[in-house]
Amino acid sequence: MKHLLILAFRSLLNRRLSALLTLLSIALSVALLLGVERIRHQTQDHFSRSVSGTDLIIGPRGSSVQVLLASVFRIGAMNNAVSGESFAYWSQRPEVAWSIPLSLGDSFRGHPVIGTTQAYFDHFRYGRGKALVIAEGEWGSGLDAMLIGHRAARDLNLKIGDQVVIAHGGGDESFVEHGDHPFTVTGVLEPTGTPVDQGLHVHIEAMDRLHQEFEAGGDISKMDPLARFMPDIDLDAHDGHDHSTHEGHDHGNHEGHEDHEGHEGHDHGQHDEGEDQKGHDHSAHEGHDHGNHKGHEDHEGHEGHDHGQHDEGEKHEGHDHSAHEGHGHVDHSHDHDHSGLHHAHGHDHGHGAHGHGQGDHGHSHADHSHDHSHGAEAHSHGHDHGHGAHGHGQGDHGHDHGAHDHSSHAGHDHAAHSGHDHGDHSGCDHGDHFHPPAGSVSAFLIGLHDRRDALALQFEIQRYEEEALQAVMPGVTLLELWEIMGLVEKLLFGISIFVVAVGLSGMALSLLARMQERRREMAILRAIGVTPMQIFLLIQLEALLLCVGGLILGSLGLALGLKLLQPAVLNWSGLLLDSFSLGPQEFKFMFVVLLLGQVISLLPSILSTRSALHDGLSPKL
Amino acid sequence: MICLTMKDLSYTWPGQDRPILDGLSLQLSQGEHLYVHGPSGSGKSSLLGLLAGILPAAPDQLNVLGLDLGKQSPLKRDRFRAAHLGVIFQQFNLLSYLSVLENVELPARMIPERRNKLDGKASAIRDEAKRLLSRLNLEELADRSVQQLSVGQQQRVAAARAMMGSPEVLLADEPSSALDEKNRDLLMQGLLELCKEHESSLVLVSHDPALAQHFEQQLELRP
Numbered sequence: 050m051k052h053l054l055i056l057a058f059r060s061l062l063n064r065r066l067s068a069l070l071t072l073l074s075i076a077l078s079v080a081l082l083l084g085v086e087r088i089r090h091q092t093q094d095h096f097s098r099s100v101s102g103t104d105l106i107i108g109p110r111g112s113s114v115q116v117l118l119a120s121v122f123r124i125g126a127m128n129n130a131v132s133g134e135s136f137a138y139w140s141q142r143p144e145v146a147w148s149i150p151l152s153l154g155d156s157f158r159g160h161p162v163i164g165t166t167q168a169y170f171d172h173f174r175y176g177r178g179k180a181l182v183i184a185e186g187e188w189g190s191g192l193d194a195m196l197i198g199h200r201a202a203r204d205l206n207l208k209i210g211d212q213v214v215i216a217h218g219g220g221d222e223s224f225v226e227h228g229d230h231p232f233t234v235t236g237v238l239e240p241t242g243t244p245v246d247q248g249l250h251v252h253i254e255a256m257d258r259l260h261q262e263f264e265a266g267g268d269i270s271k272m273d274p275l276a277r278f279m280p281d282i283d284l285d286a287h288d289g290h291d292h293s294t295h296e297g298h299d300h301g302n303h304e305g306h307e308d309h310e311g312h313e314g315h316d317h318g319q320h321d322e323g324e325d326q327k328g329h330d331h332s333a334h335e336g337h338d339h340g341n342h343k344g345h346e347d348h349e350g351h352e353g354h355d356h357g358q359h360d361e362g363e364k365h366e367g368h369d370h371s372a373h374e375g376h377g378h379v380d381h382s383h384d385h386d387h388s389g390l391h392h393a394h395g396h397d398h399g400h401g402a403h404g405h406g407q408g409d410h411g412h413s414h415a416d417h418s419h420d421h422s423h424g425a426e427a428h429s430h431g432h433d434h435g436h437g438a439h440g441h442g443q444g445d446h447g448h449d450h451g452a453h454d455h456s457s458h459a460g461h462d463h464a465a466h467s468g469h470d471h472g473d474h475s476g477c478d479h480g481d482h483f484h485p486p487a488g489s490v491s492a493f494l495i496g497l498h499d500r501r502d503a504l505a506l507q508f509e510i511q512r513y514e515e516e517a518l519q520a521v522m523p524g525v526t527l528l529e530l531w532e533i534m535g536l537v538e539k540l541l542f543g544i545s546i547f548v549v550a551v552g553l554s555g556m557a558l559s560l561l562a563r564m565q566e567r568r569r570e571m572a573i574l575r576a577i578g579v580t581p582m583q584i585f586l587l588i589q590l591e592a593l594l595l596c597v598g599g600l601i602l603g604s605l606g607l608a609l610g611l612k613l614l615q616p617a618v619l620n621w622s623g624l625l626l627d628s629f630s631l632g633p634q635e636f637k638f639m640f641v642v643l644l645l646g647q648v649i650s651l652l653p654s655i656l657s658t659r660s661a662l663h664d665g666l667s668p669k670l
Numbered sequence: 671m672i673c674l675t676m677k678d679l680s681y682t683w684p685g686q687d688r689p690i691l692d693g694l695s696l697q698l699s700q701g702e703h704l705y706v707h708g709p710s711g712s713g714k715s716s717l718l719g720l721l722a723g724i725l726p727a728a729p730d731q732l733n734v735l736g737l738d739l740g741k742q743s744p745l746k747r748d749r750f751r752a753a754h755l756g757v758i759f760q761q762f763n764l765l766s767y768l769s770v771l772e773n774v775e776l777p778a779r780m781i782p783e784r785r786n787k788l789d790g791k792a793s794a795i796r797d798e799a800k801r802l803l804s805r806l807n808l809e810e811l812a813d814r815s816v817q818q819l820s821v822g823q824q825q826r827v828a829a830a831r832a833m834m835g836s837p838e839v840l841l842a843d844e845p846s847s848a849l850d851e852k853n854r855d856l857l858m859q860g861l862l863e864l865c866k867e868h869e870s871s872l873v874l875v876s877h878d879p880a881l882a883q884h885f886e887q888q889l890e891l892r893p
């Protein structure tokens with residue numbers, strides 16, 4: 050047998066070109082088969098390992114698979130959000146043990162940036178209930194703190210102390226970046242083998258800031274990170290603001306301010322939560338524009354304002370907008386169609402003495418809920434459209450600030466309301482990715498005290514009237530996902546089996562083609578005393594060698610291919626392909642390939658044996 | 671000791687109505703040589719096929735080394751051939767993908783019975799192969815590829831291989847028909863020497879009457 054094997058090997062070596070081609074075709078088909086199977090297996094494994102202990106994932110109503118993919122696997126995006134109120138409401142339910150808010154949608158060099166809270170690291174579990182562990186450093190409470198996953202650290206070559214500038218939107222760095230406010234890596238997580246490894250985790254408030262910055266295009270350098278979590282801080286303390294002698298004024302430190310005087314170029318667009326703003330003395334404001342003031346009182350001295358179509362301006366009482374001249378406010382809430390007149394729009398457009406030309410300012414400030422919670426420090430707000438002495442020409446300012454919320458703007462600086470440059474804002478449209486408005490979350494994970502409550506709670510959440518939500522049970526939705534993928538998998542598997550069969554048929558064909566020219570060889574072997582059975586074995590062994598060689602070459606090729614493809618697949622799907630390793634599954638498939646190879650080779654083997662028997666010592670060539 | 675006995679040996683190819691061999695009788699002692707001749711198509715090769723156990727003889731007609739080949743199963747005949755017979759063809763005796771030495775070693779490597787005659791060791795096999803090659807003045811060619819040999823050299827390598835493991839009977843089917851006189855003589859000389867040395871009997875088929883002188887017995891076949 051051993052000598053038959055040597056003989057088979059030498060015989061193959063002798064016709065190495067055709068053997069090599071056969072080998073290659075088998076290798077390719079085997080690589081395909083094992084690769085498809087591996088990726089399939091790994092996807093499932095990867096997915097089911099990635100989340101454990103989370104009873105429900107709550108997100109905006111839509112596809113449950115989408116919510117699961119985005120919230121746990123960071124695949125795809127959410128195009129809606131859950132309001133902060135809903136998050137608070139459901140998080141505070143007695144059944145709920147913990148909840149983890151997630152703000153998704155941004156990335157850094159292909160690595161997802163996740164806004165979340167400490168709860169993520171306290172309660173999130175993966176694998177068999179493993180917790181996330183910080184390998185080095187800590188998260189820290191600073192707004193610029195960033196805790197990064199193991200692979201993110203490795204792939205991006207980041208270490209503690211490095212600064213990271215977040216691109217806006219997912220994917221590559223083609224988007225506008227904000228170099229003004231880099232995050233600083235403060236900690237690195239232990240590897241988990243889950244999508245957590247890819248992530249860059251920041252405080253959810255910092256995420257809001259990031260988005261606001263983008264909306265604003267300005268500078269909000271130091272905001273109070275706690276503003277979000279202390280909603281009460283808002284405007285309660287705004288009694289008696291003193292905005293005295295503001296020329297290009299400063300709204301920083303609004304506590305205890307009184308007597309807003311001499312404001313030039315001020316604009317309060319759509320103040321949602323301004324009910325408690327009392328005692329503001331906006332005297333001598335020039336060029337003020339209060340779009341949609343809700344509950345502002347005691348605005349005195351404003352003159353000449355035209356608040357056309359204030360949506361929620363019922364409470365504008367006693368405003369004194371002095372020295373406003375010639376402002377035409379047409380539809381303050383949204384599209385400002387400014388035709389022919391001086392005007393201001395939703396944001397802070399303090400018009401000094403300039404004229405908007407005859408243009409169409411399509412400023413679409415959808416859903417501006419400006420929540421000027423003025424913090425302790427003076428900050429400059431990006432919405433400073435204080436027009437000093439320049440004119441908007443006959444242009445079309447297509448500002449489209451989709452659904453943003455300035456709820457955590459603490460400490461606005463409305464200084465320098467003159468000589469403002471509008472240019473930056475033209476055509477800023479970042480509507481092709483979505484991040485939740487400040488105060489809301491993309492989705493949140495909850496854990497229950499008692500898992501058995503999950504179904505009931507899910508039912509309740511689905512019927513929540515305040516907001517269209519859905520609650521996803523990770524396990525159930527994973528099964529759903531497999532069902533969707535099952536068909537594709539089967540198809541792929543079928544195709545790869547087919548390709549293997551083609552590769553093996555090629556081998557059988559080459560063995561058959563050789564049969565004729567090997568009759569002499571068989572006669573010699575027969576003369577020596579080799580039995581027909583051994584001739585049969587010889588051909589089968591050759592097929593076996595080709596198959597084994599194909600398997601080895603195919604596996605090596607696959608290992609190499611996976612290694613080369615790994616970054617691309619990771620970038621593209623967020624799926625981390627493990628490097629190739631041989632497990633029982635692989636051996637099973639290899640065994641099947643070998644068996645199939647042997648079965649297919651039966652034909653050339655039997656035919657060779659028969660012709661050898663027939664030829665005897667004198668082959669007829 | 672009797673090497674070969676034919677008793678009214680006949681053979682008819684399947685599908686043919688006339689026997690190609692009819693009523694051959696002959697007895698050959700061990701160490702004696704038999705010269706078989708006859709016109710083309712007279713059944714010389716068929717006779718060697720019977721002797722080698724490739725073709726099935728009828729019972730009680732053919733006895734080689736005390737074994738009635740007609741009563742053996744095909745597998746038994748294969749084993750018998752492997753153990754006791756050496757075969758040389760007219761041409762193309764060698765496996766092209768093995769070296770000269772490997773070709774000579776092949777029977778001892780493949781066939782346990784042959785190997786056992788050489789106390790089974792790989793070194794013994796190699797030594798014997800080299801010895802056989804040198805007896806045929808081929809020692810320099812041992813490591814060559816067989817494709818680099820002349821036809822005469824190839825036939826002598828085939829003779830060396832047939833003698834590997836000292837088979838009792840050597841069957842040669844026109845081994846020198848493709849050779850010139852000089853090469854023919856070289857081959858015959860080597861064959862006869864080796865047979866003598868191993869006390870083997872040689873059954874040789876040839877058209878060449880010049881060879882007949884070396885043989886104790888002759889058998890002429892008629893169509």
Ligand SMILES: Nc1ncnc2c1ncn2[C@@H]1O[C@H](COP(=O)(O)OP(=O)(O)OP(=O)(O)O)[C@@H](O)[C@H]1O
Pocket residue numbers: 663683684690709710711712713714715716717
């Ligand atoms: N495999 C076979 N099947 C059927 N008939 C065969 C076969 N081999 C040979 N024969 C028949 O046997 C006859 C003798 O053939 P054989 O090869 O024994 O002759 P030979 O004496 O060796 O001739 P040559 O001197 O040309 O080699 C042929 O005429 C042929 O018809």
Ligand SMILES: [Mg+2]
Pocket residue numbers: 714715716843
């Ligand atoms: Mg013949």
